[in-house]
Amino acid sequence: xxxxxxxxxxxxxxxxxxxxxxxxxxxxxxxxxxxxxxxxxxxxxxxxxxxxxxxxxxxxxxxxxxxxxxxxxxxxxxxxxxxxxxxxxxxxxxxxxxxxxxxxxxxxxxxxxxxxxxxxxxxxxxxxxxxxxxxxxxxxxxxxxxxxxxxxxxxxxxxxxxxxxxxxxxxxxxxxxxxxxxxxxxxxxxxxxxxxxxxxxxxxxxxxxxxxxx
Numbered sequence: 776x777x778x779x780x781x782x783x784x785x786x787x788x789x790x791x792x793x794x795x796x797x798x799x800x801x802x803x804x805x806x807x808x809x810x811x812x813x814x815x816x817x818x819x820x821x822x823x824x825x826x827x828x829x830x831x832x833x834x835x836x837x838x839x840x841x842x843x844x845x846x847x848x849x850x851x852x853x854x855x856x857x858x859x860x861x862x863x864x865x866x867x868x869x870x871x872x873x874x875x876x877x878x879x880x881x882x883x884x885x886x887x888x889x890x891x892x893x894x895x896x897x898x899x900x901x902x903x904x905x906x907x908x909x910x911x912x913x914x915x916x917x918x919x920x921x922x923x924x925x926x927x928x929x930x931x932x933x934x935x936x937x938x939x940x941x942x943x944x945x946x947x948x949x950x951x952x953x954x955x956x957x958x959x960x961x962x963x964x965x966x967x968x969x970x971x972x973x974x975x976x977x978x979x980x981x982x983x984x985x986x987x988x989x
Contacts, residue, residue: 828944830856831868833879833891834907843878843907843936850937861885862894869898876940876947881908881915889922896923901951903943907936 828847832840840858847854857874859865860883868874877895881888888906895904906919906927916927925946926939 826853828852828854828940829873829875830854830940831865831874831877831902832856832858833860833865833877833883833886833888834858835860835880835883835885839880839907839930842930843933846933847937847940850934852937852940862890865891866894866898869895872899874899874902876943877902877904878907878936878940879904881906881911881919889919892919892922892924901947903947905939905943907933 830844830847832843834840837858840856844854844856857868859868862885865886877891877899879888879891888908892904892906895902900923903925904923906916906924907930908927909930911919911927911929919927925943928935928939
């Protein structure tokens, strides 16, 4: 694989020589470079906890939500939260948006967790959903995971909550980045008129060449 970059210090000219040809830093290549933006994921796996996490609780007992929030903050997950306990309030919160994760009880007087999960998968499939419940049997836990919950945590074992939330947020971010990168690849393929299977190596060459110091 041949990749070379020739650049003046003012970056007025860049020539990228790849196996697919030589490209100058004209408007067309600039569009290519803008679209092929590879955002590195946090290698430590703790980046999700470094920002303010917006939690949506589906929970009828306010003190349970407060205990969960306190445990998250104690374990290094800074967060703010909203609590709902009816289906309509839950729908309104989802449609308003802005939540990073959903933490739901399994059983509520006016609602139930499996219905909450199904609604979340329909309304906000990008937001991870974790059950935080007092009791959840093995069969129900397996069914919940099969239906799209990313984890479940017992209220009697809240030390598992922060790791579960951090992992769920990290995986959601990775999923969004893969989807965005796939969309960039498709757009770039249309612009260059190349088959998709030839693009991956080309995109790698472009990214590596663009990252080289002048």
